[in-house]
Amino acid sequence: MSKNKRFKTSALDFDFFRREAGYWVGRLGLVNWDVSILHEGHPDFKNDAFAWFRLRSAARQADIGLALRVNAEPTQRMLSFAAFHEAGHILLGNIYFISAVLETLYSGHKAEMETAEHEAIHRLARALWEPHWRGIKKDEK
Numbered sequence: 001m002s003k004n005k006r007f008k009t010s011a012l013d014f015d016f017f018r019r020e021a022g023y024w025v026g027r028l029g030l031v032n033w034d035v036s037i038l039h040e041g042h043p044d045f046k047n048d049a050f051a052w053f054r055l056r057s058a059a060r061q062a063d064i065g066l067a068l069r070v071n072a073e074p075t076q077r078m079l080s081f082a083a084f085h086e087a088g089h090i091l092l093g094n095i096y097f098i099s100a101v102l103e104t105l106y107s108g109h110k111a112e113m114e115t116a117e118h119e120a121i122h123r124l125a126r127a128l129w130e131p132h133w134r135g136i137k138k139d140e141k
Contacts, residue, residue: 006069013074014039017051017066020083025064028091029123035090038065050074051082053089055096062090091120 009017018037025035042052042065050070054063064086072078094116 006071007073008069009039009066009074011039013079014066016076017079017083020080021064021087024084024087025090027127028087029126030087030090033060033062033090033093035061036063038063039068040065041068050078051086053086055090055093060093062093064090091123094119 017039021035021037025031025033042049043054050067050072052065052067054065056062064083066079066082095113098113098116
C-alpha cells in the first residue's frame with residue numbers, strides 16, 4: 001500500500017460516525033452545546049486529520065466533522081473512537097475559551113476556570129466513573 005494513498009469516507013461511514021458522535025455528545029452531557037455533525041474536509045485544508053472539531057463561539061456552538069478523505073481505510077472502531085475524541089474536545093471547550101480570555105485580558109477569571117474544570121470532571125464522572133462503580137458494587141454482593 002502506498003504511503004500517500006487516500007481513502008474516501010462513505011455515506012455509511014458518516015452515518016455511523018454521526019450516530020457515535022451524537023451518542024458521545026449526549027453521554028458527556030453536552031446538552032447545552034449546539035453541535036453540528038458534518039461530513040466535509042477539515043476547515044484547515046492543509047490538515048490531514050481523520051476527524052476534526054471547531055468551536056464556533058463562546059456561546060457553546062461547535063462542529064464535529066468526519067473528513068472526506070483520510071489516510072487509512074475507515075473502520076467502525078476508528079470512526080467510533082474519532083467521534084468520542086472530538087466530543088471530548090468540545091467537553092473542554094469552555095476551558096479553551098476561558099484560557100483565551102485569561103491570555104488576552106487579565107488573571108481575574110480563576111473562579112470561572114475552576115468552574116469549567118469541575119464541569120468537565122463531573123461530566124466525566126457521570127459518563128465513565130458511575131457505570132464503573134455500579135459494576136464494582138454488583139461484584140461485592
